[in-house]
Amino acid sequence: MRLHPLHPASWVLDQVRSDGWEVHDLLSFTRASTLVLVSHGSAAPMVLKAGFGGNHVLAELDEDDRRAAYGFYWYAAMTEAERALTREDFRHEIDTARAATNADHVVPMLEEGSTDRFDWYTMPYCADGNFQPRLAAATAGHGENVAVGLGILADVAEGLRTLHERGIVHRDVYQENVLVHDGQGLITDLGASRRVDTPRGPARRGPEVHWPPEYSASYDHATPAADVFSLGVLVYRFVCADIPRHGHSQLDTAPTTLQPVIAAALAHAPEDRPTMSELRDALRRTAIPAIALAQRGH
Numbered sequence: 001m002r003l004h005p006l007h008p009a010s011w012v013l014d015q016v017r018s019d020g021w022e023v024h025d026l027l028s029f030t031r032a033s034t035l036v037l038v039s040h041g042s043a044a045p046m047v048l049k050a051g052f053g054g055n056h057v058l059a060e061l062d063e064d065d066r067r068a069a070y071g072f073y074w075y076a077a078m079t080e081a082e083r084a085l086t087r088e089d090f091r092h093e094i095d096t097a098r099a100a101t102n103a104d105h106v107v108p109m110l111e112e113g114s115t116d117r118f119d120w121y122t123m124p125y126c127a128d129g130n131f132q133p134r135l136a137a138a139t140a141g142h143g144e145n146v147a148v149g150l151g152i153l154a155d156v157a158e159g160l161r162t163l164h165e166r167g168i169v170h171r172d173v174y175q176e177n178v179l180v181h182d183g184q185g186l187i188t189d190l191g192a193s194r195r196v197d198t199p200r201g202p203a204r205r206g207p208e209v210h211w212p213p214e215y216s217a218s219y220d221h222a223t224p225a226a227d228v229f230s231l232g233v234l235v236y237r238f239v240c241a242d243i244p245r246h247g248h249s250q251l252d253t254a255p256t257t258l259q260p261v262i263a264a265a266l267a268h269a270p271e272d273r274p275t276m277s278e279l280r281d282a283l284r285r286t287a288i289p290a291i292a293l294a295q296r297g298h
Contacts, residue, residue, distance in 0.1 A: 008054045009034055011061070015115050016048060031055045032086060032191070037125060046110060047125050051090025052118035056083060060117070087119065089191070092200075094121050096168055096190040103166070105159030107179060107188040126186065131178035131234070138241045146255075149238055150287035152178070152185035157231060157280035159187040164224040164276055167196045171222050173230035174210040175237075194222065209233065209243055213268055225270035228279055232265025235283070257286045 003010040009029040013036065017023055021038040024045055028035040034050045058077050078086070097109040112121040134149050156178050163170060170177075172192040179186045194200035199220040205211065212229035214222065233244055239258065240250040244266055251259055261282040264274050274282075 005065075008057045011057055012036075012050055012052050012118075015052075015117065016050065016120075019113070019115060021048065029053060033090070038122070045125050046122045048120055048122045050118050050120045051087060051093070056086070056118070059083065090119055093191045093193070094119060096193045096195075097121060097123075099166060099168065100163060100190065103159060103162040105155045105184065105186050106163065107186045123188070124181070126179040126181040128180040128182075131175040131180065131185070134180075135175045135234070135238055138238045146239060147287045148183070150235075150258075150283050152180055152183075153231065153235055153238065154280050154283035154287055155185035156187050157276055157283060159185070160224075160227050160231065161276040161280060163187070163193075164227070168193050169196060169222050169224055170227050170230075171219075172210075173227050173234065175234060178234070194220070196223065212270070214270060223270055224276060225273045228265050228273045228276055229267075229270075231276075231279060232262055232273075235279075236262050236266065255286050258282055 003013065003026070009026055012029075012034045013023050013026065016036055016038065021036075021040065023036055023038055025037040026034070027037055027047065030053050032051070032053045032055065034053055036048045036050065037045050038048045039045045055078050094109070094112055098112070100106045101108065107123050107126070110122045110124065113119070131149075131152065134145075134152075137145075138149070156173075160170060160173065168190070170187065170190065170193050172189065173187070177187060177189045179188050192201075201220045203220050204217060205215040205219040207216065210230045210233045212222075212226045214226065235258070236242070236244045236248065236251070236254070239254040239262075241253070242250040248263060248266060251263060254262060261274055261279055264272065265279055267273050
């Protein structure tokens, strides 16, 4: 594929091609990184994630082009020191992905490499996309679609449990970081992750729907309980077709077997939340009988 020369991703794709990759599609371009569908020779396409996004690109454009490039609102002029820090962050993501090798229900890293300006790694292409369409189509209640979705979320809980076992806290569990492949759920994007033995990031982060309350004071020391809260938010949104607020006012629309564990997962204090294994088991116990019941009704 070819982009307009002033498209903010065009420079990145040119660099990927110069490294010998065939570029099939631009999947995502953000301030921090780029996702590209690529292949080598006759090999199956895979996803290449480059640690290079819109905030970097101004430095790569000719001075005559820079004024026009500001028309792309996400451009930002970064200093060399800031660019070095973002590269260090991406290398942390690669290191963490490497540490998660062979973890069930975690999108695996396949290859890694570097160019002069950025680092990259590849992962399998999950053609079924992420969990967002299932969340958008969610309606409060039960049924086969809800059961299948809960099975996917149970897979993700198992992936997160394995990361926790390896000393990794994901810290950014939400629908777009849940991929689906052959009906199974996988967690992806370890860019915000931290090792439990090493503080990382600012102490405080502003509120987001899927973030636990402790991020307002101790984001840099987040524990596995933070991922339990975030996955609890996603489960609530999926089975209740609502955002948890006002005391979980729609919780009674969730399957009865899930209501206690969802409420516990959304507890304000991390120590009051269930373990990821407990949340996983509750999701599986609810999903499997519901799928069997729906299949008998066909």
